[in-house]
Amino acid sequence: MSENIRTVENATCTFCGCVCDDMILTVDLDEKRITRAKNACVLGRAWFSEHKHEERPYALIRGKEASTAEAVEEAAQILAKARFPVTYGLSDTTCEAQRQALAIADLIGSNLDTTTSVCHGPSGIAFEGIGESTMTLGEVKNRADLVIFWGGNPAASHPRLFTRYAVTPKGMYVPNGKKDRTVVLVDVRRTPSVPVADIFIQVKPRSDFEVLWALRALVKGRRVSPSIEQRTGVALATLEDLVNRMKSCQYGVLLFGMGLTMTRGRHFNSGALLALATDLNEYTHFVAKPVRGHGNVTGADNIVSWQTGFPFGVNFSRGYPRFNPGEFTTVDLLSRGEVDAALIIASDPASNFPRAAVEHLRKIPVIVLDPNPTETTQLAHVAFTTATYGINVPGTVYRMDDVPITLRPAFESPYPSDEDVLTAIKNRLRELRLARGGAYGAGATQKVAAPLPSD
Amino acid sequence: MAETMSLIAGRSSKQGTSLCAGKLEPEYCEVTSTVEMNVNDMARLGLKDGDRVRLRTEVGEAVVHCKGRDAADLPLGVLFIAYGPPSSQLMGSDTAGTGMPLSKNFEVIVEPVTGQSIGEEAR
Ligand code: SF4
Numbered sequence: 417m418s419e420n421i422r423t424v425e426n427a428t429c430t431f432c433g434c435v436c437d438d439m440i441l442t443v444d445l446d447e448k449r450i451t452r453a454k455n456a457c458v459l460g461r462a463w464f465s466e467h468k469h470e471e472r473p474y475a476l477i478r479g480k481e482a483s484t485a486e487a488v489e490e491a492a493q494i495l496a497k498a499r500f501p502v503t504y505g506l507s508d509t510t511c512e513a514q515r516q517a518l519a520i521a522d523l524i525g526s527n528l529d530t531t532t533s534v535c536h537g538p539s540g541i542a543f544e545g546i547g548e549s550t551m552t553l554g555e556v557k558n559r560a561d562l563v564i565f566w567g568g569n570p571a572a573s574h575p576r577l578f579t580r581y582a583v584t585p586k587g588m589y590v591p592n593g594k595k596d597r598t599v600v601l602v603d604v605r606r607t608p609s610v611p612v613a614d615i616f617i618q619v620k621p622r623s624d625f626e627v628l629w630a631l632r633a634l635v636k637g638r639r640v641s642p643s644i645e646q647r648t649g650v651a652l653a654t655l656e657d658l659v660n661r662m663k664s665c666q667y668g669v670l671l672f673g674m675g676l677t678m679t680r681g682r683h684f685n686s687g688a689l690l691a692l693a694t695d696l697n698e699y700t701h702f703v704a705k706p707v708r709g710h711g712n713v714t715g716a717d718n719i720v721s722w723q724t725g726f727p728f729g730v731n732f733s734r735g736y737p738r739f740n741p742g743e744f745t746t747v748d749l750l751s752r753g754e755v756d757a758a759l760i761i762a763s764d765p766a767s768n769f770p771r772a773a774v775e776h777l778r779k780i781p782v783i784v785l786d787p788n789p790t791e792t793t794q795l796a797h798v799a800f801t802t803a804t805y806g807i808n809v810p811g812t813v814y815r816m817d818d819v820p821i822t823l824r825p826a827f828e829s830p831y832p833s834d835e836d837v838l839t840a841i842k843n844r845l846r847e848l849r850l851a852r853g854g855a856y857g858a859g860a861t862q863k864v865a866a867p868l869p870s871d
Numbered sequence: 872m873a874e875t876m877s878l879i880a881g882r883s884s885k886q887g888t889s890l891c892a893g894k895l896e897p898e899y900c901e902v903t904s905t906v907e908m909n910v911n912d913m914a915r916l917g918l919k920d921g922d923r924v925r926l927r928t929e930v931g932e933a934v935v936h937c938k939g940r941d942a943a944d945l946p947l948g949v950l951f952i953a954y955g956p957p958s959s960q961l962m963g964s965d966t967a968g969t970g971m972p973l974s975k976n977f978e979v980i981v982e983p984v985t986g987q988s989i990g991e992e993a994r
Contacts, residue, residue: 431891462888533970541969573882604976605879605951606944621877621949621976674881679975682967709882729970745970767894767956770964770972771931790894791956 418446427824429456430508430711430806431463432574433816434553434581439464443826450807450826457575464826467807472789474831476799484800484832484840491759491783491798492844495524496852498757498781500733502527504746505763507535507713509785509834510811510823514712514719516838517761522723523845525732527755530716531763532728533745536706538677540717540727541741542687549693551669551703552817553580558587559701562665564600566689567624567675568707569607577707582671583612589666598661602627603675617658620649625681627655628688634659635695663699670704677706708816711806715814750776759841760784761834762805766791785834800837803829811835872916873982878906878926878950878961879975886953903955908981909947910939916983923984926950926961928977933957934984950979 427439441464442452448469453461475487482490495501503521506514507530521528532540556563563582570577578584583599590596601613604621619627627648630640634655642652662668670693676685689704696702708714717727724730726739742748746765749755750773757780766774767790781797784790793799803809808829812820889898906924918924924937935957945951952958954974961979962972 431887458884459887459891462891466891466893529970534972534974537970569882572884572887575884605946605949606941608884618946621879621946675975677971678880678973680973682969682971741970742966742968745966747964747970747972748966751964764894768954768959770962771960772964774959788893794895 418444420445421451422827424824424826427826428806428813428821429453429460429463430813430823431459432711433708433714434574434576435711435813435815435821436460436576436580437821441826445827448827459575464807467804469829472801472831474801476793476796478797484837487798487800488837488840488844491800491841492848494757494781494783494797495520495526495759495841496845496848498524498526498755500527500755501757501759502529502746502749502755503759503761504529504765505531505761506716507531507710508762508805509712510805510809510813511712511715511719511820512811513761513805513834513838514716515723516835516842517759518719518723520759520838520842520845521730522732523842523849525735526759527744527746527749528720528724528730528732529744529746529749530713530720530728531710532713532717533741534747534768535674535709535713536677536686537728537741537745538683539672539686539690539706541683542690543727545683546687546690546694548690548705549697549703550705550818552819553582553815555667555703556669557581557585559589559667560587560669561590561596562598562600562661562668564602564662564668564670565609565613565707566602566670566672567679567685568671568673569603569609570671570673570707571607571609571612573673573709574707577671578612582669598665600658600661615658617650617654620647622680623648623650624676624679624685625688628685628692630655631659631662632688632692632695635663635692635699662696662702665700668693668696668700668702670702671707672704673707674709705817712813714816714818715812715820718814718818747773750774753779756780758782760792760796761838762786762802764790764792766795785837787831801831802834802837803831805834809833809835873980874912874916874948875978876908876912876948876950876981877976878952878958878979880952880954880958880962881975883953886955899955903953904933904935904957905952906935906937907940907945907951908937909942909945909949911942912947913937913939916981918983925982925984926957927980927982928961928963930963931960933960950981
């Protein structure tokens with residue numbers, strides 16, 4: 417370790433949607449690495465300690481080293497020529513970068529989608545139909561005496577959700593922490609999160625909707641047949657007991673994971689849970705919140721929502737935003753072979769998407785911004801190495817409960833930020849647009865030449 | 872002997888930490904190429920920890936190592952795998968108009984494999 421050590425107080429971990437902002441980082445400025453991350457969980461420690469300053473090329477164009485400026489030019493030319501591109505990713509970058517990506521999508525009339533479409537997108541669809549009885553995690557910490565985790569495994573994905581907000585911390589109206597709370601966990605398998613729970617309810621796979629609907633019926637005083645147990649694996653008495661607890665608690669919270677959205681039922685499952693929370697407000701205070709994965713996926717939802725009116729799966733082809741999951745969402749656009757270029761920011765669809773989608777990604781020019789090599793950077797036509805948000809890049813991120821948090825970076829990176837690269841691409845696209853008389857792509861004549869966005 | 876089971880792809884702690892070390896690094900590949908299976912299912916299929924199994928769906932296949940989980944933890948006929956390229960190979964692309972492909976609780980055909988290495992098979 418060198419002598420040149422710096423301590424960064426109240427730094428933020430952006431590994432998961434908890435975005436814990438109480439990190440105390442010890443930074444070796446000579447070696448450009450973080451030697452200690454006090455308060456971080458096992459995932460946060462890996463996030464900080466594995467971040468090393470590497471001698472990677474600034475950019476690659478078709479696998480050959482290039483400068484950032486050359487790559488910006490190449491990327492802008494690809495996007496300007498594309499007839500039906502998609503801008504995708506955005507959950508692991510700052511709100512400032514997200515804003516620039518959105519401006520590009522608006523400018524060139526592309527599809528704009530975020531990783532929300534393959535995590536809590538179905539919950540986003542359900543919000544539109546049912547609404548959300550919402551809260552902040554501070555309220556959960558200070559008030560919740562009944563906490564129900566449904567279809568999630570925070571011990572593996574959000575370890576400090578338990579210790580900072582929802583299970584053990586002492587709060588204003590729960591002064592004894594865990595002793596004042598009842599914790600319930602509902603899942604199809606016994607995960608590492610189960611030991612935290614007072615009550616574990618194991619449902620049969622693909623039965624969440626039925627269990628949630630039976631709970632709604634019981635809350636409303638309707639009769640439910642004991643045969644519910646054969647269908648769902650959960651005894652009627654267990655459901656009745658849970659309903660009694662839900663109706664009699666002071667402040668109940670349902671924290672739900674992708675066990676609901678990625679399985680049969682998708683948005684119907686999320687919708688049933690949100691409706692259950694709404695129903696319970698006849699009796700007590702009850703809230704529901706999706707547990708969000710990536711560090712700033714909630715920021716992506718916020719930015720896209722406030723600028724377009726929709727949370728993900730947006731299309732700008734007609735010069736104004738349209739929302740249609742299944743049509744303008746990236747898995748669908750790629751699997752049907754519709755898009756002819758992709759701008760991917762801080763995401764790795766080549767590793768996470770279904771095969772048909774990845775096969776199409778291999779056929780089209782892909783531009784990717786990522787601090788690290790991934791399957792997607794390997795197939796990209798233009799790959800930018802960018803600085804890591806939170807560690808090198810300042811800015812804003814949203815915690816999973818929609819609370820914005822300011823980042824305090826540890827040290828500078830030699831690489832540009834996502835925001836810098838996207839701003840440069842946007843500016844170059846504007847120049848190209850002016851040079852071409854206001855439209856892009858081979859199909860330029862079919863496109864509406866919308867006025868230039870002011871930002 | 873092949874059987875149809877239900878696969879859950881999800882997060883694991885080790886997947887999270889190995890992801891930080893690099894998604895192209897051997898540890899991440901190892902973590903995402905291991906499927907957990909009920910020990911009684913493994914015994915019936917004649918499998919032990921570390922053996923290879925082929926998982927197959929209508930759209931693709933992947934060969935992964937298997938690891939036994941207590942019958943109380945993972946129900947009979949249910950498999951768990953950490954998200955990664957092998958699980959993505961198995962996912963269908965139909966999103967039923969939602970944008971979300973099914974990546975939990977979908978059917979896969981499971982059969983023991985002998986012979987080739989994971990790298991050769993998974994391509
Ligand atoms: S809970 Fe999430 S944000 Fe907090 S330290 Fe762990 S990985 Fe980082």
